[in-house]
Each structure stands twice: as C-alpha cells, then as structure tokens.
Amino acid sequence: MEKIPILRMGHFLLVTIQVDLYDRLAVNLEADLVQMVNKTGARGVLIDISAVSIVDSFMGRIIGNIANMSKIxxxxxxxxxxxxxxxxTLVELGLPLQGVFTALNVERGMELLRNRIDLDLNPEDDDDDAISDAD
Amino acid sequence: MKADLVKTLQKKKKQILEIWMEKQLADAGLRDDLISNEELRIQSEELVQALVQSITEKNLGNVESSEFEPVYEILAGISLSRAKQGFSPRETGIYIFSLKDSLLQVIQEEMRDDPAAMYAETIRISKLVDSFGIATFETFIKGREEVIYRQTNEITEISTPVIRVWDGILALPIIGTLDSSRTQVVMENLLQEIVETGSSIAILDISGVPAVDSLVAQHLIKTVSATRLMGAECIISGIRPEIAQTVVHLGIDLSNITTKASLASALRHAFSQLHLEVRKKQKQQ
Structure with a gap:
C-alpha cells in the first residue's frame, strides 16, 4: 500500500505529500505522524503540500487535526x-485552519519552526544551534 | 386585386422611394448635420430595394419569415451606423416608421376603388414595418449591451492590479465596490502574485471602497484567510473613520486581522515585520 514518508530532521519531522491525497492515505498519515511525533519527541512538524492540487473538506479537516494533535x-x-x-477552496469551505502555522515554502517554514522553537529551547540547545550555524 | 400588391410595390419602387425621400427632407426633424442627403438617399434606396425584393404574397403576413433576413440585416446596419453617427434611437425609429407612410400612400392610390382590400393591405404593411422598427431598436439595445459588457470586463480587469511595493511586500489597492465575483478575481490575482514573487506580506488597501457592509467584510476576511493559508501575512489598510464606525456597528469581528489606517502605516508595519529600516541619509559633512 502507498505510504507517505515521514522524514526526521533534527528536532523536526518533514512530510512531503507528492501525490493527491485520498481519504485512506490521509487517515493513515494522521495515525503515522502522531506515532512518529510520540516516538521521536519531535518539536516541530512541517507538511509540504505544494504538490497537492485538490482538497476537499475531509482533507482540510485532517490537516487541521494533525496540527491540533501535534500541538497536544x-x-x-x-x-x-x-x-x-x-x-x-479551503476558505470557501469555511476551513481557514485556525491554529495552523503556514509558510510560503519549505525554507521559510523551517525558519518559522526554528524561531518558534528557539523561544522555549533551553540555553544549551541555543548554544548548539549557534555553533552549528557558525559552521 | 389582392395578389397585385407585391407586384404593385415592385413596380412602384421608384415612386415609394421618391415619396419617402420627399417626406424625410420635408420633415422638421431632418438631421442634415449628421448625415448628408446623398447618404440618406443611398441608405433609403438600399432598404426599399431589399424590401421589395424579399416581399412575396406568401410572407407578407408573416414577419418572422426567413425571407426577410436581408432586410433585417440592412436594418441592423442602419441602426448601428446611425447610433455611431449620433442619432437618438427615437430618430432612427421615426426614420423607419416614415417608410410606412409612403408605402401606405402608394397602396391608397392603387386600391382606391376597393376599400376592403386596402384596409387589409394597410394592416399587413403596418405590421411589417412595425416589426422592422422594433428590429432596429433591438439592434440598438444589443449594441449598447455589448458595450456595457465589454466595459464591465475592463473595469474588473484594470481595477485589480497587484503592485510590488518592496521585495517581499505586495500592495493591492481596491477601487469600487467589492462583490463576490470581484473578490474572486482579487483573491486569485493576489495569491498568484504571492506565489510568483514569494512575498510574505500583502497589503489590501480599501481606501477606494465606497462602503463596507457585512458582505464586503466577509469577502475581505476570506481574502485575508486565504492569504494566511498560503503562508503570507495580510494587512488591511485605508480604513476611513466612517468605515470603522460601520464595521463596529454591524458587529463585524476584525480582531484577527491586522488593520491600519493608511497605506503608509501598513508599509511601516510591513518593514518592521521584515526587519527593514528606512532612514534619512546622513548629510556628508
């Protein structure tokens, strides 16, 4: 069965949806992702949907669900x-995805996550980041 | 006697035209400033010619007959050219109806001795010419509607330009009333432009929107939400005091949206979001 890969990148999980989502796939993704967040203790999840050209209300809800579950x-x-x-489409469906962060592309999304998580990382991690940035 | 009407008309073509021209030239409403007498004559002759050619005993009572196609075509041409020359539709209508007078005059002369037939023919001719007159109005209105349609399209297109104010900042001044179809166009243009330029801030300036009701506000909120979903921030600027009053009185919640009074302050906000600074250049000592 088709599966959407979930990649781990440091503190973050990266999900790139390259196919048009169908219901089953989306439900599986939701379950897998929550499991993965739990297992890896990831601090951020980045979902790239640039290849998705069609969504319906179900898909919109799944994306909202994933965000809320991750937040918990x-x-x-x-x-x-x-x-x-x-x-x-999402706006017309009345699903403005309140509470989900959005960004224009992966690069900006990463930056946003880094900024968000920097705020509550402990000083040790901050130093680590600074060193790796300098490298 | 009755069967003779068509033949009579064909025979008397010259006479009909002469009477018609005479009547037109004698009319006080003649607009020789808009159309020269020669042109008028050519136009009228063409119409009479087409009329007597397509008229037959069979189709005389049937104004819908396809045999009148060429006549209607000429009428459409006359209507359009006259509209361009500056005739009012009333004048064009009178021009067509004056043909009836000359036709009736000829019939009267021909059928003087048979009042019943004359009466019947008069009614038939009247109906025919009436239908011609209506056709010219129809063409006139159709022409006008085309112009209006084209202009509506143009307004929709020209009134939604997306301006790149700065690297990463887009501005979209909205002028005129926002309705559903325009919001759609505005939204599509804006989102497309955000993708193309990779901008992270969009300023929606509504100083040119005359009134904001709950529907317009709904449209604005939709646009802002869609922009946010794309990963960009949307600021609404140009909110006039009256509009602020209306929005609050209507109980519209704009608390989730960044609003600024002027484009300048929106731009300032955008700069600070992008960590940019605009400074006065130090004078060289």
Missing part, C-alpha cells in the same frame, strides 16, 4: 507551499 504532543505544525486554488 508539544510539537508545532507548519503547512507550507499551499496552492492558491487550494487556499481559496
């Missing part, structure tokens, strides 16, 4: 690369 598990969710048509 203490991980921020950023949805990046939404297509204009998808954004309009």
């Amino acid at each position: 598990l203490d991980a921020e969710t950023v949805v990046v690369g939404m297509q204009p048509a998808v954004a309009i």
Whole structure:
C-alpha cells in the first residue's frame, strides 16, 4: 500500500505529500505522524503540500487535526507551499485552519519552526544551534 | 386585386422611394448635420430595394419569415451606423416608421376603388414595418449591451492590479465596490502574485471602497484567510473613520486581522515585520 514518508530532521519531522491525497492515505498519515511525533519527541512538524492540487473538506479537516494533535504532543505544525486554488477552496469551505502555522515554502517554514522553537529551547540547545550555524 | 400588391410595390419602387425621400427632407426633424442627403438617399434606396425584393404574397403576413433576413440585416446596419453617427434611437425609429407612410400612400392610390382590400393591405404593411422598427431598436439595445459588457470586463480587469511595493511586500489597492465575483478575481490575482514573487506580506488597501457592509467584510476576511493559508501575512489598510464606525456597528469581528489606517502605516508595519529600516541619509559633512 502507498505510504507517505515521514522524514526526521533534527528536532523536526518533514512530510512531503507528492501525490493527491485520498481519504485512506490521509487517515493513515494522521495515525503515522502522531506515532512518529510520540516516538521521536519531535518539536516541530512541517507538511509540504505544494504538490497537492485538490482538497476537499475531509482533507482540510485532517490537516487541521494533525496540527491540533501535534500541538497536544508539544510539537508545532507548519503547512507550507499551499496552492492558491487550494487556499481559496479551503476558505470557501469555511476551513481557514485556525491554529495552523503556514509558510510560503519549505525554507521559510523551517525558519518559522526554528524561531518558534528557539523561544522555549533551553540555553544549551541555543548554544548548539549557534555553533552549528557558525559552521 | 389582392395578389397585385407585391407586384404593385415592385413596380412602384421608384415612386415609394421618391415619396419617402420627399417626406424625410420635408420633415422638421431632418438631421442634415449628421448625415448628408446623398447618404440618406443611398441608405433609403438600399432598404426599399431589399424590401421589395424579399416581399412575396406568401410572407407578407408573416414577419418572422426567413425571407426577410436581408432586410433585417440592412436594418441592423442602419441602426448601428446611425447610433455611431449620433442619432437618438427615437430618430432612427421615426426614420423607419416614415417608410410606412409612403408605402401606405402608394397602396391608397392603387386600391382606391376597393376599400376592403386596402384596409387589409394597410394592416399587413403596418405590421411589417412595425416589426422592422422594433428590429432596429433591438439592434440598438444589443449594441449598447455589448458595450456595457465589454466595459464591465475592463473595469474588473484594470481595477485589480497587484503592485510590488518592496521585495517581499505586495500592495493591492481596491477601487469600487467589492462583490463576490470581484473578490474572486482579487483573491486569485493576489495569491498568484504571492506565489510568483514569494512575498510574505500583502497589503489590501480599501481606501477606494465606497462602503463596507457585512458582505464586503466577509469577502475581505476570506481574502485575508486565504492569504494566511498560503503562508503570507495580510494587512488591511485605508480604513476611513466612517468605515470603522460601520464595521463596529454591524458587529463585524476584525480582531484577527491586522488593520491600519493608511497605506503608509501598513508599509511601516510591513518593514518592521521584515526587519527593514528606512532612514534619512546622513548629510556628508
């Protein structure tokens, strides 16, 4: 069965949806992702939906659910690369995804997550980041 | 006697035209400033010619007949050219109806000795010419509607320009009333431009929107939400005091949206969001 890969990048999890989501796939993704957040103790989840051209209310709800579930598990969710048509559809469906962070592309999404999580990271981690940045 | 009407008309073509021209030239409403007498004559002759050619005993009572196609075409041409020349639709209508007078005059002369037939023919001719007159009005209105349609399209297109104010900052001045279809166009343009330029801030300036009701506010909120979903921030600027009053009186909640009074303050906010600074250049000592 098809599966959407969930990649781990340091404190974050990276999900790139390259196919059009169908209901089953989305439900599985939701379950997998929550498991993964729990297992890895990730602090942020980045979902790239730039390749998704069609959404329906179910998909919108799943994305909202993932964000809320991650939040309960203490991980921020950023949805990046939404297509204009998808954004309009979600708004017209009355699903403005309140509480989900959004960014234009993966790069900005990463930056946003880093900024969000920097705030509550302890000083040790901050130093680590500074060193790796300098490298 | 009755069957002769068509033939009579064909025979008397010249006479009909002469009477018609005479009547037109004698009319006080003649607009020789808009159309020269020669042109008028050519136009009228063409119409009479087409009329007597397509008229037959069979179709005389049936104004919908396809045999009148060429006549209607000429009428459409006359209506359009006259509208361009500056005739009012009333004048064009009178021009067509004056043809009836000359036709009736000829019929009267021909059928003087048969009042019943004359009466019947008069009614038939009247109906025919009436239908011609209506056709010219129809064309006139159709022409006008086309112009209005084109202008509506143009307004929709020209009134939603997305301006790149700065690297990463887009501005969209909205002028005129926001309705559903325009919001759609505005939203699409804005989102498309955000993707193309990779901008992270969009300023929606509504100083040109005459009134904001709950529907317009709804449209604005939708646009802001969609922008946010794309990963950009949307600021609404240009809110006039009256609009602020209306929005509060209507109980519209804009608390989730960044609003600024002027484009300048919106731009200042955008700069600070992007960590940019605009400073006066130090004078070289």
